[in-house]
Amino acid sequence: MWTGDWRENVWQEVERPYDIVIVGGGITGAGILREAVRLGLRALLVEQKDFAWGTSSRSSKLVHGGLRYLKEGKIGLTRASVLEREHLLEEGPGLIDPLGFLLATYKSDKTGRLVFRAGLTVYDLLALQWSHKYYSPRDFQMLAPHLTTEGLKGGFRYGDAQTDDARLVLRVIAEAVAEGGVAINYVAAESVLREENGRVTGLLVRDQLTNQTARVTARVVVSATGAWADELRGQVGGEAKIRPLRGSHLVFRSWRLPVAQAISFLHPIDQRPVMIFPWEGVTLVGTTDVDHHKALDKEPCISPEETAYLLAAVDSQFPSLGITLSDVVAAFAGVRPVIGSGKEDPSEESRDHVVWVEDGLLTVTGGKLTTFRLIALDALKEVRHLLPDLPELDENLPVLNPVDVALSSESLPDEVRRRLLGRYGTLAPALTAAARSGELEVIPGTQTIWAELRWAARAEAVVHLDDLLLRRVRLGILLPEGGAALLPRVQAICQEELGWDDGRWQSEQAAYLALVRGCYSVPDAALIPDWRAMLAEAAQNEWAKAAEGADGKWQRPLQFAFALLLGLVFVWWMRGRYSPAREITMR
Ligand SMILES: Cc1cc2nc3c(=O)[nH]c(=O)nc-3n(C[C@H](O)[C@H](O)[C@H](O)COP(=O)(O)OP(=O)(O)OC[C@H]3O[C@@H](n4cnc5c(N)ncnc54)[C@H](O)[C@@H]3O)c2cc1C
Known part of the structure; x- marks a missing residue:
């Protein structure tokens, strides 16, 4: 192609x-x-x-309805999203896969269990399914072994999905x-x-x-x-x-921050929803939501403040793991195209x-x-x-084409076959056929096989080394220093498939490593605020508020609002109408 x-x-x-x-x-x-x-x-x-x-290529990689949209009363958007999630799960296994989410409940929570239950019930009903379940503290700890147990009352598990964006x-x-x-x-x-x-x-x-x-x-x-x-x-x-808002993620080695499913929680500093979740063999933590004032044609990069905010998030949930900056493998940042309405808090846009x-x-x-x-x-x-002569749109076509080819199971484990068929569709057999000896092996620390690199270099419009290592495959964010240790083998593939001579390779490699150092790594440690002090200050503020008796003030109205929402969803759902959010300005 x-x-x-x-x-x-x-x-x-x-x-x-x-x-x-x-x-x-x-x-x-x-x-x-x-x-x-x-x-x-x-x-x-x-x-x-x-x-x-x-x-x-810089999102949280979730294919989800988004509980936060439900909380904001965006039922149409949530319903449309969960239905799309279901289509994508069915049509793109290996590219879009289920992901369990855990939502712990603590004694100190301002939102009660009833509210979470009501929200998750609506969420499931919108997708015409029942995926959520409540677990006792002991069972919940089995699902998330290292999660803080201080004040743990139990927690919910529900289903969503993730992809490689x-x-x-x-x-x-x-x-x-x-x-x-x-x-x-x-x-x-x-x-x-x-x-x-x-x-x-x-x-x-x-x-x-x-x-x-x-x-x-x-x-x-x-x-x-x-x-x-x-x-x-x-x-x-x-x-x-447009109000460009930056969202950043940190990437951890999964053995240092082991999670089998996503952990969703409110950040102790500002009560924003944050997630810690497994992806492609590593653990991602994100995201932030801050105004992005840099030029848009430059790669966005995580700031020292965002780094501290995300490390504080990890520390608040997994204090026993003693996470440090050296546990971070990589970082990445993206800019949300949000329509600005002048709200002070970016997350409210x-x-x-x-x-x-x-x-x-x-x-x-x-x-x-x-x-x-x-x-x-x-x-x-x-x-x-x-274009008045535009043919009628058929809104019921599959999102992705069916993949009616097979890969031999002799040389490939089931999970690799599934992954290749999901990512490359009907081209997966050509990919494996192009593999050289040893290239059907998985690259340690990732789920990528070497043949994916050869195929991408040969047939996927790769122009620069970062196209290959950051977007066709994701080694640049999955491995320390952007996968620098693998570059000699990558060089051999690129020179053969892309015809790069030694000079071209040297300049591509230098540009790639500079990009990884500048925008896919954590900032200089000396610039990163003390996240443990930030957490201590947030805890102190919480205690002060609790002493003033402010806690729990919103619980009843919120529970009432959710129950009301549940009723409204049902009425709306029975009417079976969906209208996607949009705004048309004609001139
Ligand atoms: C941190 C973060 C996390 C997110 N997480 C999720 C999530 O988990 N799930 C989810 O569903 N959504 C998520 N989103 C939202 C989602 O990522 C975006 O809505 C989506 O990627 C936007 O896609 P787009 O094609 O509109 O924009 P982009 O992907 O930015 O594409 C626009 C493209 O236009 C190109 N371009 C611009 N100007 C020109 C020009 N003059 N000529 C040629 N090309 C041009 C740019 O180079 C760019 O590649 C997240 C967003 C962010 C920032």
């Missing part, structure tokens, strides 16, 4: 007229390309850096390209082309590798540029609306997606990875206003 001279071939054709051109190769752009191709449109997607380079983007784009769509990375949309009456008719694009430009014309231009959305909108007079149509430029931003298909369908419904 992306082999040989594919880039040159795509570039040669880039000026032919398209029905739709999509800017942005994250999950939103990928979903729109996928659905546009299904409608028979001639569709092109351009991504300024690498596919999934933006937020879509960058691979999800790749699979969706690959399916679209296999059916006639065109997608090219390292091509930026520099400016919109407009008719005399001001209507947008195309884009001036620049190949970031050759510096060549081209004029792309299309009947519809869609900007799926996430946190960058205001940049193209600004060219058609759109007022800036809505996460809904929006659709704006301005002078024919259709912008889709915000939302979640989980609901990418719904967001894509929503965007295409607006395309209908611009």
Whole structure:
């Protein structure tokens, strides 16, 4: 698919007229390309850096309804999300897999068990299932052995799901390209082309590798540029609306922070929900939610303050493990495309997606990875206003194509076969066929096999070393120093598959290691605030509040509100209507 001279071939054709051109190769752009191709449109997607380079490789990787959305009363969004989760679990095993969540209840909790139970009941009912269960303190400790037991009253377990976000983007784009769509990375949309009456008719694009430009014309231009959305909108007079919010994660060796399922809890410092969860053989902790004031075209990086905040979160739940900075393997940060409404607390800003149509430029931003298909369908419904001859949308098609190929079980353990079929779909047999001797083995400390690197280098549009190690496979965030110890073997694969000479390899390696040091590692220890002192201060504040008798004040009203919510959900659910959150601005 992306082999040989594919880039040159795509570039040669880039000026032919398209029905739709999509800017942005994250999950939103990928979903729109996928659905546009299904409608028979001639569709092109351009991504300024690498596919999934933006937020879509830096998320918490959950495919979930989001209990927090339920708490905020966003029942439509929660229901849509849990239903999408169910579709994805069914259609993409090995790429989207179940993940259990644990929610401990403590004597000091301001929210009572009844509230959690009501919330989880609604959550399950929205997905037409019953996954949650309450455990006694003793049983709960068996589920989370090292969790703090001070004041533990017991806890709930419920079901959600997780994925590899960058691979999800790749699979969706690959399916679209296999059916006639065109997608090219390292091509930026520099400016919109407009008719005399001001209507947008195309884009001036620049190949970031050759510096060549081209004029792309299309009947519809869609900007799926996430946190960058205001940049193209600004060219058609759109007022800036995005409030970029950074969310960061720390990655731990799983033997130092062992969790078999996700632990969800409120951070003791600010009562925000935080999670500690297993992923790809490591343990992730996240996330933060802070205003991001840095330039968007630079890699976002975790700050010293966010690092301390996440270490404090771990220490509060697992004090007996004595976690230190040296237990952190890696860090990563992403920027949420949130529509700003001026709220003081970033976490109170809505996460809904929006659709704006301005002078024919259709912008889709915000939302979640989980609901990418719904967001894509929503965007295409607006395309209908611009392309009246658009065929009817079929909202019942599977999100992912069925994978009707098999992998030999003789050479591969079941979990590896499942993983390859999920991530690479019908291309999985080609991947294993391309493997050299020893390349079907798992790379220690990860679940990745060597053959994935060879395949990605050969057929997955890899341009730079970080495309390969941070997004096609995730060794850059799974292993210390970005997997530096493996680079000699990676070099042999890259030189053979990508034709890099020694000079090119040296410059790719140097750039990659600098990137890992700068943005995928923890900041200098000397800059990181004392997180244990932060926790002690938070505890002191809590005691002071408790002494004033403020505790429990909200419990009854909250319980009442949840019970009421439960009733409302039922009424709404029985009516069987779903309307995704969106906002349309027509000009
Ligand atoms: C910390 C964090 C955790 C999250 N966790 C979850 C989660 O667990 N589950 C979930 O469902 N959602 C989660 N989300 C939300 C989810 O990750 C985002 O909603 C989603 O990834 C946004 O995808 P996107 O395609 O709209 O944006 P992006 O992935 O950012 O893609 C936009 C792309 O557009 C490109 N681009 C911009 N300008 C141009 C241009 N001029 N020319 C060409 N290309 C351009 C960018 O390079 C970028 O790659 C999380 C978000 C964050 C920040």
